[in-house]
Amino acid sequence: MTAPALALSSPAAAPTRPRTSRPRRILMCRPEFFEVSYAINPWMNPDRPVDTDLATTQWERLRALYTEAGHTVELIDPVPGLPDMVYAANGATVIDGKVLGARFRNPERAAEGPAYLDWFRDRGFTETRDPRHVNEGAGDFLATDSWILAGHGFRSSPESHREAQEFFGRPVLGLELTDPRYYHLDTALAVLDGDEIMYNPAAFSPAARALLDRTFPDALLATPEDAAVFGLNAFSDGRDVYLPEPAHHLAARLRARGFRPRPVDLSELLKGGGSIKCCTLELRP
Numbered sequence: 499m500t501a502p503a504l505a506l507s508s509p510a511a512a513p514t515r516p517r518t519s520r521p522r523r524i525l526m527c528r529p530e531f532f533e534v535s536y537a538i539n540p541w542m543n544p545d546r547p548v549d550t551d552l553a554t555t556q557w558e559r560l561r562a563l564y565t566e567a568g569h570t571v572e573l574i575d576p577v578p579g580l581p582d583m584v585y586a587a588n589g590a591t592v593i594d595g596k597v598l599g600a601r602f603r604n605p606e607r608a609a610e611g612p613a614y615l616d617w618f619r620d621r622g623f624t625e626t627r628d629p630r631h632v633n634e635g636a637g638d639f640l641a642t643d644s645w646i647l648a649g650h651g652f653r654s655s656p657e658s659h660r661e662a663q664e665f666f667g668r669p670v671l672g673l674e675l676t677d678p679r680y681y682h683l684d685t686a687l688a689v690l691d692g693d694e695i696m697y698n699p700a701a702f703s704p705a706a707r708a709l710l711d712r713t714f715p716d717a718l719l720a721t722p723e724d725a726a727v728f729g730l731n732a733f734s735d736g737r738d739v740y741l742p743e744p745a746h747h748l749a750a751r752l753r754a755r756g757f758r759p760r761p762v763d764l765s766e767l768l769k770g771g772g773s774i775k776c777c778t779l780e781l782r783p
């Protein structure tokens with residue numbers, strides 16, 4: 499465990515230990531065919547118009563911020579008829595260079611799984627796995643230094659947690675999500691650095707909350723207000739935390755912990771029920 503024994507419990511007195519950004523390799527998918535033509539989460543309303551050009555401009559800004567910060571962004575070609583493919587986090591889970599393919603719960607997204615897996619195989623990733631059980635990639639699997647945190651309740655199946663544990667050879671902590679607005683783990687919890695996380699307790703079952711509290715006593719606890727603006731759907735490089743622009747309160751608390759909040763406006767992509775983290779698939783070496 500790398501967590502310092504310093505008194506992080508009292509936020510006012512929390513020492514802001516120096517944070518370092520580690521360059522990341524990220525896969526993204528341009529929202530060229532993005533639209534909301536079906537509803538598979540409470541944020542989606544097919545009757546509400548979507549501006550695909552604006553979605554693309556906002557997405558390009560996120561991509562530019564990543565590259566300017568020294569991260570490597572790779573692109574997968576968007577496929578017509580797969581409007582949710584922009585949410586690259588769901589395309590696979592990549593840990594220790596190994597790739598567990600995704601198997602979507604909803605038929606609307608089913609074809610994304612093989613499309614992403616082909617990308618990895620074409621790029622020379624040799625340790626890949628066709629998933630046996632329903633899992634929605636890094637939307638529900640988040641790696642800390644010591645754990646793979648795994649969501650279930652809406653999309654990924656508990657069986658997929660076991661599959662991930664065996665495939666990656668890392669311990670998986672299964673966490674039940676109970677609020678339909680926070681249907682993927684990465685809408686309710688974000689890894690900040692090492693074994694440091696932030697999460698919205700209200701999104702989890704009592705048992706999952708107890709597990710999180712016991713395992714991550716120093717976690718940053720987000721408020722329902724932070725969560726409602728999708729603030730937990732953030733991507734951290736260890737120092738810079740890219741998060742939805744309206745999450746001001748959460749940004750201030752991250753700053754108090756020594757992180758550097760980088761607000762990004764992805765309002766158009768939120769109409770599909772996704773934001774920064776959903777559009778970001780980290781390829782963990």
Ligand code: ARG
Nearest residue numbers: 539585587637682770772776
């Ligand atoms: N419309 C997509 C769905 O419901 C959004 C996916 C968001 N991705 C994420 N990693 N949370 O599946």
